[in-house]
Each structure stands twice: as structure tokens, then as C-alpha cells.
Amino acid sequence: AAAPASAEAPGGHTATAEPLGRLGPLTGLVIERLRVGDDVAASKFGTDSPIEDPVREQQVLEQVRTKAAALGLDPEDAAAFFQDQITASKTVQKGLFARWTAHPEEAPTTRPDLTEIRERLDRLTTDLLDELKATEALRAKPVACTVQLALAGGSATVRERLDTLHRQALGTATHHVCVTGRATVS
Numbered sequence: 776a777a778a779p780a781s782a783e784a785p786g787g788h789t790a791t792a793e794p795l796g797r798l799g800p801l802t803g804l805v806i807e808r809l810r811v812g813d814d815v816a817a818s819k820f821g822t823d824s825p826i827e828d829p830v831r832e833q834q835v836l837e838q839v840r841t842k843a844a845a846l847g848l849d850p851e852d853a854a855a856f857f858q859d860q861i862t863a864s865k866t867v868q869k870g871l872f873a874r875w876t877a878h879p880e881e882a883p884t885t886r887p888d889l890t891e892i893r894e895r896l897d898r899l900t901t902d903l904l905d906e907l908k909a910t911e912a913l914r915a916k917p918v919a920c921t922v923q924l925a926l927a928g929g930s931a932t933v934r935e936r937l938d939t940l941h942r943q944a945l946g947t948a949t950h951h952v953c954v955t956g957r958a959t960v961s
């Protein structure tokens with residue numbers, strides 16, 4: 776599970792090693808998708824394109840259900856995980872819009888192409904689903920999963936220097952990673 780020690784990652788930041796532990800690869804992909812949210816925000820800021828696009832969201836979730844079923848994952852569980860990814864992406868976008876409105880000098884000076892960004896998100900959908908499959912057994916163990924999730928999230932927060940906005944979004948995005956015993960009291 777070796778990511779390059781230091782490589783230029785999408786979004787232009789310098790990636791450090793993958794988050795620690797057995798949920799490291801999944802958490803790394805979740806953070807990568809959050810950072811694509813920065814590019815989505817840059818593509819929409821100062822245009823007529825709204826942060827929220829319900830038609831595109833339904834397309835993403837339909838693709839998720841179809842691919843999840845093909846992998847032998849529960850389609851609705853996978854859709855719930857991706858609903859969190861979408862909510863988290865919008866949290867990032869709203870936060871950046873507010874930041875750039877208050878501090879115009881921090882606003883992006885180039886506008887990336889949303890169509891290309893969505894192709895990147897579609898590739899991440901495939902990678903994320905593969906990791907959901909690879910971690911299926913661990914995620915069914917509430918205690919082990921919760922420990923691994925804290926390890927991965929904590930190490931990523933430090934190593935990738937996540938700011939408050941992206942930390943909050945990471946929390947939202949990982950809310951349904953662990954199966955926390957729906958049959959018992961939640």
C-alpha cells in the first residue's frame with residue numbers, strides 16, 4: 776500500500792504517504808475526492824453553475840448502485856456511503872465560496888473544466904467502490920473498524936495538514952464507513 780512519499784497530487788497539493796492502517800487506502804481516496812471538491816468549487820465560483828446539482832447527484836448514485844451490485848456490495852449501503860461523499864463535497868464547496876467571497880484575493884484565478892473534473896470523480900467512484908469491497912470484512916467489525924478509522928483519519932489530518940473545513944468534511948464523508956450494528960441500539 777505504498778503511495779509515493781511525496782508526489783504532486785490532483786489539486787496541486789503535495790501528497791504525503793497514505794493514511795495509516797487498514798483503512799488508509801480508503802481514507803486516502805475519500806480525501807482525494809474532497810480535494811477534487813476544491814476544483815469543483817473553482818470551476819463554479821463566479822459562474823451561474825450552482826453548488827448543488829441534483830440531476831448529476833442522481834447520476835452518480837445510479838452509477839454507484841449498478842457498480843456496487845456487480846461487485847457484490849449492497850447497493851443501498853454503497854449509495855449511503857456516496858451520499859456522504861456528495862454532502863461532504865458540498866460542504867467543501869460552500870466553505871470555499873464563503874472564504875473566496877470574504878477574501879477575494881484568495882479566490883482562484885483559473886477556472887477548471889467541470890466536465891473533466893466529473894470524469895475524475897467517475898474514476899474515483901470506481902476506486903472507492905473497489906476499496907469498499909476490499910475492506911468489507913473489517914467494516915463489519917464495529918470496534919476494529921472504528922479504531923482503524925480513527926487511525927487513518929487522525930494520521931491524514933496531521934500529514935496532509937487538513938484545515939478545519941476539510942476535517943469537518945472528512946468526518947461527514949466517513950460517517951457510514953463502519954457498520955455500527957444496525958440490529959442493535961445505535
Ligand SMILES: C=C(O[C@@H]1C=C(C(=O)O)C=C[C@H]1O)C(=O)O
Pocket residue numbers: 812815826827828829831832835860861862864865893896
Ligand atoms: C461535485 C459536484 O457538486 C455537487 C456534488 C456532487 C458530487 O459530490 O458528486 C454532485 C453534484 C453536485 O450537487 C458537481 O457538480 O459535480
